[in-house]
Amino acid sequence: MSTSQGQVVRQSKRAESNASYLTKLTVREILGGVIPMLLLLVAWFLAFELIPDNTFLRAPQSVGQFVTGQNEWQALLKALSNTLLMVLLGYAVAYLSALIIAIVAVSSRFMEQLVMPVAVVVGSVPIIVIVPVLLMALGRGALTAILVCTIVTYFPCLINVLSGLRSPSRQLIDITASLGGSRVRTLLKVRLPSAVPGLISASKLALPAALSGVILAEFIATSTGIGQYISFARANYHFDAMWAGICFTLIASVLLYSLLGVFEILLEQRYKPIGGATQ
């Protein structure tokens, strides 16, 4: 009796420390994004002070004034939100296609051999090739930007989802089968949950490439969003605007990266690989 009570107490304590551990991790993840940004700001300031008579560099304060001064931030945010919308839609399509392809590939050995090589070939085409090729085939619309993002992100997602779907141990799959679970139920209840963390970490890793892809598409194809903003500013030698655009891109990128990092931590706790090897 006393031992079991002791166990309960110990368990609840562990749960509590687990929660505080999670907050600690989350705070660390956010600080890990903020502090390097501040350091970068200092480096920028120093670079401006130390590099003599440059024509293209602008001090952080003058860029700050530019952004706050003439309500320019609204234009910047508008451009940025356009870009991020493309990224978001691209991710959505990428998740969907990665899930479908992974489920098909897991279903049988034949399907895996049929589908995966094509997926690998498409996934290994670099973004800088995808953009002009899609531009030729689909024109200068939003679809090009969205698909660029999709093609960049779906492959890492696919690989991680696939390994997630395969991570539950053989025993667990056998147990589900012998308890009468159908393949579909096994997929939904056992396999898919263990694929969730992988999906998020893949999104995190693919984020810089995805943003790069969309912005490249904006530069040379769609003429919208933050890519267009930056290239327009550069073409007009409006360097304050150009630096502001670059800053906003970096801040958005880091924020999203940290956000995905927090999700990753939380989801990893929630969906630990079931019965699989924890590395």
Place this chain on the structure above:
Amino acid sequence: MTPSATIRPNMASTILRKWPTLLGLGIALAAWQYAARQVDADVLLPTPWNVLETLVADRNIIGKALIATLKTAGIGLLVGLIAATVCALPAVLFTKLKRAIVRQMTIIYCLPLVTIAPLLFLVSSGNKPQIIMAAMSVVFPIFISMVQGLGAPHKQWLDLSRSLGGTKRMYFFRIQVPAAVRELLTAARLAGPAAILGTTLAEYFGGSSGLGVVMINSLSQMNAGRAYALGLTITAIATSAFLLVSVVSKQFFPWVEEMTNEY
């Protein structure tokens, strides 16, 4: 691993075993051919056959551009390697700094390279922007694998080395470096393609020679065949850089493969 995987099968049986793969690739090619046929005229979406024809017809232009790009990428790779080593050394030597330095590098990596590319052409001239771009695309993967590989703790090995009277230096060279070979090979595998792609990306924004320059020109001329042929070339060269390192690593570090399979 099943024992059958270690036996090397002959060509015919490989093809027989891989027939679904060939079928899949065939279906994809057929779909492309069909889609290209649906579009009137092959201006925007050339057929696979057209692309191959253009590739052969334009081999001089493409070959010249390819050599220019590879040269720049090579220099960029070297520069990036040096930069990554400089950044990774403090992180490996002083474990307390590791987290901070990795974080800082990650933040810099977060900035889409595309936004910097046009800037570089303002700052420097010649083929320096391309080299810097290639170096920048290479730095992060090399840096990360150096830190992960060389900085990985080997608690038991450290204890063993200490109790046998090994110095810190011996521990580094005898244990940490060999243990890091897997990560370093991964870095080498990633760095080749990254350097080529970084160079090409920079060439999109300026420069006088290289695959990217020819690509942008053929885009503005609406020469879809050549654009696709260039795309094929870039993909092929990036993939072969990847495969080359894979083959070399399998040849010279066969035990690394086995180590990977243990996970």
